[in-house]
Amino acid sequence: MVSTSPGRPSFAPIKTQRAFEVICEQIRAQLAAGTLKAGDKLPAERELAVEFQVSRSALREALRSLEVAGIIRNVKGVKGGAFVQTAEPDRIVQAMQDYVHLGDISLNELTEARLALQDIIVRLACERATASDLAELEAIAERTKQETSVEARYQCAVEYYGVLARATKNRIFGIFVDSLSAILHEFVQGPDYETLQQSLIESRFKLVRHLREKNEAAAVAEMRKHLERVHRHVRKNSKAAKR
Secondary structure, eight states, X not given: OOOOOTTSOOOXXXXXXXXXXXXXXXXXXXXXXXXXXXXXXOOOHHHHHHHHTOOHHHHHHHHHHHHHTTSEEEEOSTTOEEEEOOOOHHHHHHHHHHHHHHSOOOHHHHHHHHHHHHHHHHHHHHHHOOHHHHHHHHHHHHHHHHOOSHHHHHHHHHHHHXXXXXXXXXXXXXXXXXXXXXXXXXXXXXXXXXXXXXXXXHHHHHHHHHHHTTOHHHHHHHHHHHHHHHHHHHHHHOSGGGO
């Protein structure tokens, strides 16, 4: 095995027909262990191929796979090479959208997931939201009232739920919310879809008032009532919901 310097990840030789998959698994394992971190540069191709005991073509296939997955980025030039990427939440959202396109997510499944997730988010936001968060939520709700198109109101909703998730001070919730919003988008498109009713928009103002008052029970109840009305509205208007 090629000698390694202190702190450098050590990889085991590969002896399999699908060597590139095992290379990917080993690099992912080094990331999980913390031996590799965002910004780290992998050793040169020749050095890695010798250490893994694989062909350069198998190694390159693995690196391409990791690049497509958003784990590394390949930089050309004298100071180039394969670098470990920083986390990009947008890739998770895109993966969720791809899953929807390949599978068959029902509106009922989506609503159930949103109800469960928003219950937690609202409780945390009730405790942690700042005055700035609440003011931003109100501003988005006010702007929604001025919009008339489905797409514009949908984008306002995405922004509203994004700010609400951010108010929890836990970035993981933001990723989940963005993913579910991307799925909802599949149900609210088409020329026959109607814009949200005014009562649905007013509910967002009510939620902010409950959050400002730290009334957790009322805030949770308002969000649940709101999402159930959204569910009925989408079911009524969306052709996708009838699959």
